[in-house]
Amino acid sequence: MQRRDFFKKAMTVAGTAAIGSVGLEAKEEVKTVHPVDDRKVSEIAFPQKQPLITYSDRPPLLETPRSVFTSKITPNDLFFVRWHMPIIPTYINSKTFKININGVVKNELSLSIEDLKTQFEQVELTAVLQCGGNNRTAFKPTASGIQWGVGAMGCAKWKGVRLKDVLNKAGLKEESSWIGFNGLEKAVYAKTSNFVRELNLEDLHDDIILAYEMNGEDLPYLNGYPLRLVLPGVYSDSWIKMISNITVTKNRQKLHFMDHAYRVPDNDCECETPENLAQKTKPIEEMNVNSLIGYPTSGTRVKKDAQLVVRGVAFDAGHGIKKVEISIDDGKTWMEAKLDDGKQGKYAYRAFNFTFNPAHIGMLNILCKATNQKGDVQPFAKDIKWNHGGYKYNGIDEVKVEVV
Amino acid sequence: MQRRDFFKKAMTVAGTAAIGSVGLEAKEEVKTVHPVDDRKVSEIAFPQKQPLITYSDRPPLLETPRSVFTSKITPNDLFFVRWHMPIIPTYINSKTFKININGVVKNELSLSIEDLKTQFEQVELTAVLQCGGNNRTAFKPTASGIQWGVGAMGCAKWKGVRLKDVLNKAGLKEESSWIGFNGLEKAVYAKTSNFVRELNLEDLHDDIILAYEMNGEDLPYLNGYPLRLVLPGVYSDSWIKMISNITVTKNRQKLHFMDHAYRVPDNDCECETPENLAQKTKPIEEMNVNSLIGYPTSGTRVKKDAQLVVRGVAFDAGHGIKKVEISIDDGKTWMEAKLDDGKQGKYAYRAFNFTFNPAHIGMLNILCKATNQKGDVQPFAKDIKWNHGGYKYNGIDEVKVEVV
Known part of the structure; x- marks a missing residue:
């Protein structure tokens, strides 16, 4: 490749990432292929992790190598990592950490990990966690987002308490309708939207838990220590890490990460073309087989x-x-x-x-x-x-x- | 190293292996060091196995890489392999395969795998299997035997029937005292001793089983399909693979692999020197911590x-x-x-x-x-x-x- 070509290509990719858009190579055929599968693991390991395929260190974006997927359980130190904001706490005191439950509830709560472990029924559940964009390298032209290979997924045994039990303790007011979740990750720019996800009360069920353990150990920091939301069956965008706040609302807040990100075309094929992007979209939600x-x-x-x-x-x-x-x-x-x-x-x-x-x-x-x-x-x-x-x-x- | 030096060294090692003796480098200090730990896995996999560290293909001698030992269970396709004889069956019909129980018993038995699965209580037990010579490369001067690194061991969940229940069905005669076990591996030379191990009836207990499953699957051929003896807590020399015959005797048969192999000095330190080998020896038996x-x-x-x-x-x-x-x-x-x-x-x-x-x-x-x-x-x-x-x-x- 000539030097000029290289810069042209590099700028195209950079441009795609920066503006979160597609279609700069409009003449490329629209298709899907096998995801990229020849990336090597990093030479150096992140804290609490073995060396993994590394896409970024700020925020940490780490993929699990294919060979790990002979196992029914993905070990904590080989489990993939995906954050949205570059700033995440590297030290949390689990004794003083609290999760707050507020909004249209009868009693606002502020619960420590110890409170969760002693005041509620403890439950365990084994579930797959998978990024909605796992295998994204299969899409041509390039789809915006992390260019994952096959390993942005894992399966762990999660231990914690039912979200339902915690909400019942707070007591939902009659007008409550949506539950908003937020964690401790922070953006560099003050104007960046918070990474908030919302769940409709009608979709609440017994298997949604606030988990403090993963495969019998405290959650690794990079997987959401000391507490994360577990929403089995749906893609990981809703599984808020380092969850610090739950706000019950009457109306949907419609924030950036609900109303713009993690959505697919709302048509039968869930498909579109770069020249003709779908006008109506819906959340990605349930995982495909x-x-x-x-x-x-x-x-x-x-x-x-x-x-x-x-x-x-x-x-x-x-x-x-x-x-x-x-x-x-x-x-x-x-x-x-x-x-x-x-x-x-x-x-x-x-x-x-x-x-x-x-x-x-x-x-x-x-x-x-x-x-x-x-x-x-x-x-x-x-x-x-x-x-x-x-x-x-x-x-x-x-x-x-x-x-x- | 000069060419002549290289040959001298190679010949010494070859000589040691061939005559199964030690002391050819008598002036070498007698000591133990850390086992060799930098061997690479093979480029090609044996049947039913992932690529492992390969010492020999006839008989198959395969070691598990260190990195596997973060897991409580060793997967079947990464589990180490050690045979004594070069000839082992590569096809066994599990429908027609039988294990025979004979000797001083009231009823000689010939049991199929199906008989074992239907006529006896099924039991499961998780146990470590480790070669008595695991880490042998730690010994200087070189000890005779396979020059293992750290991975001639593994831990699996074994499923089968109690040896005790099978012996009870055969009915032990009053004079019975020893139980001899033999499998289907065969030597090249007719004169080679059979690989027979013996157990004293007094050492029989409930956790000794005849296993047909390993981690929820049929045993791999290289780990003793269709049936192997499981003797938890003791080194693997007694865990007969492809076990085909159990003979109950009045007196110990004292065959080669009981009376000469797998023994250590019968003194407090279980130690000796190449110049002064112990006269009295005892079986290796219980695994060290x-x-x-x-x-x-x-x-x-x-x-x-x-x-x-x-x-x-x-x-x-x-x-x-x-x-x-x-x-x-x-x-x-x-x-x-x-x-x-x-x-x-x-x-x-x-x-x-x-x-x-x-x-x-x-x-x-x-x-x-x-x-x-x-x-x-x-x-x-x-x-x-x-x-x-x-x-x-x-x-x-x-x-x-x-x-x-």
């Missing part, structure tokens, strides 16, 4: 005729995984993988494995595809429709191995 | 003042781990790590973690040391005494990281 191969990764060399065990994970919004299928002929025929016992619950990963003997020397594509109980099936990458935010990608996964 | 750091591994670069979480596993023969301690000043002072809830049971790994902020730029040694309920403490590597088989090493573990 999805699956990923953890082993082998692309580039693995395996022996001809030797039993190869393909391992990975599948999940959806909580309808339940019905089956995972594997193809070694580029999707012409499919064979069913073995699923784990499902005892982690409906919001968690189902681990799968599939054994076969590679019969021919050379390159081999291995595909996996999940179907849920509702009948939703992962489509091929090419059949996913484009949206400007690069949200909700769930194309059939594929790795390329070498049989020797 | 041990622990290992899984993260960080040596060579990891971490940030100064950033919270570093050290993670690893500890275990013993079943007395129970009392504490794991970490030192960052080469053993002068020790700080206690957090242990997991211990719900995996007394024979399993206890996972631990310890968080601190590295305060100085430069190289840093991190040590870990376990103590069990009986009061046994891991010694420093240098304080472990030499034995010719290189067995039972359990020196305080150490990794070297770079703080930047």
Whole structure:
């Protein structure tokens, strides 16, 4: 590439990021492809983390390598990280930390972690946390946002208290209708909107929790210590980290991160083109059925005729995984993988494995595809429709191995 | 190194391996050091396995990389492999496979896997499997046997039936005293002793099982499909793989692998020197208290003042781990790590973690040391005494990281 070309390209990408827009390369074909999957982990680890794929250090944006997804639980120190604002506290005193519940409630509350642990029923729940923009690199032209590969997701066992129980203690006034959540992350510029998410009271259910533990340990700082919201089945934009305030309101506040970010076209295909962006949008909300191969990764060399065990994970919004299928002929025929016992619950990963003997020397594509109980099936990458935010990608996964 | 020196060294090592003896470098100081810990995983995977550190392909000898030991359970496809004979079946029909129980019993039995699953109580148990020669590279001069690093061990959930229940069904005759176990591995030379292990009836207990499942799946072939003996708390030499025959006898058969292999000096220090090998020996049996750091591994670069979480596993023969301690000043002072809830049971790994902020730029040694309920403490590597088989090493573990 010539120097001038390089700058042109760099400016295009920078421009896209800066103005949060698309369409600067308008002649590029609108399509989706397999997400980028060859990024290396960083040489240096963030606090409480192992080295991960690093997109930014301010705010911290860290992706989990594909090989971790052979496991039903994602370890805390390998769990992906995504913040919106660059300033997050690096020290919190868990003894003095309080979460405030206010707005149209009968009794405003200010609760410490100890209060949560002693005054409410303790509950545990295993659930997948996934960024709405996971796999965003699949979208061409480039969708705005973090250019994630396949690992902006993880599955953990969360422990805490029911949001419902805390709201009941505060006592909701009759006119209450919306619940707004805010955390301790802060912007550099005073004018930046707070990262507030809102939930309609009608969508409140027993499995929404305020969690202080992740896989049997305190939450890591980068995953929201000392307390985060857990909203199983929906994308992670609503899972507020370092949650410090809950405000109950009569009307929706309609702030930036609800009314503009994390939305897809409100049409059947949830799709649009750069030249013709959808006028009406809706929140991304429920996660699409999805699956990923953890082993082998692309580039693995395996022996001809030797039993190869393909391992990975599948999940959806909580309808339940019905089956995972594997193809070694580029999707012409499919064979069913073995699923784990499902005892982690409906919001968690189902681990799968599939054994076969590679019969021919050379390159081999291995595909996996999940179907849920509702009948939703992962489509091929090419059949996913484009949206400007690069949200909700769930194309059939594929790795390329070498049989020797 | 000059070419002649290289050959001299190579010949010495080859000679040691071939005659299974020691002392060819008699002037070398007798000592133990930290085990070798910089071997890379193979480029190609064995059947049903991910790429592992490969010592031999016939018989298969595969070691688990250190980084796996942040997990309480070792995945099947990362679990170490050790066979004695080069010939092992690569296909077994689980429908027609039978295990025979014979010798001084009232009813000789021939049981299929289906018989085991339907005629006996099914039991599950999580236990560490560790080669008696794990860490053998710590012994100088070189001890005979596979030159293992730190990963000839793993922890799995085993499912099967109690050996006791099967023996009760056969009915032991009054004169019964020893139980001999044999599997399907075969030597190349007809004269090679069978790999038979014997257990005294007095040592039979409820937790000894014939296992057909490992972590919720059929055993991998390389870990003993379709059935293996599980003897929790003792080194793996007794955990017969692909177990096909159990013979109850009146007297001990005293075969090669009981009377010569897997034994240590029968003195208080279990030690000897190459010039003065112990005359009296005893089986290696109960595992020493041990622990290992899984993260960080040596060579990891971490940030100064950033919270570093050290993670690893500890275990013993079943007395129970009392504490794991970490030192960052080469053993002068020790700080206690957090242990997991211990719900995996007394024979399993206890996972631990310890968080601190590295305060100085430069190289840093991190040590870990376990103590069990009986009061046994891991010694420093240098304080472990030499034995010719290189067995039972359990020196305080150490990794070297770079703080930047």
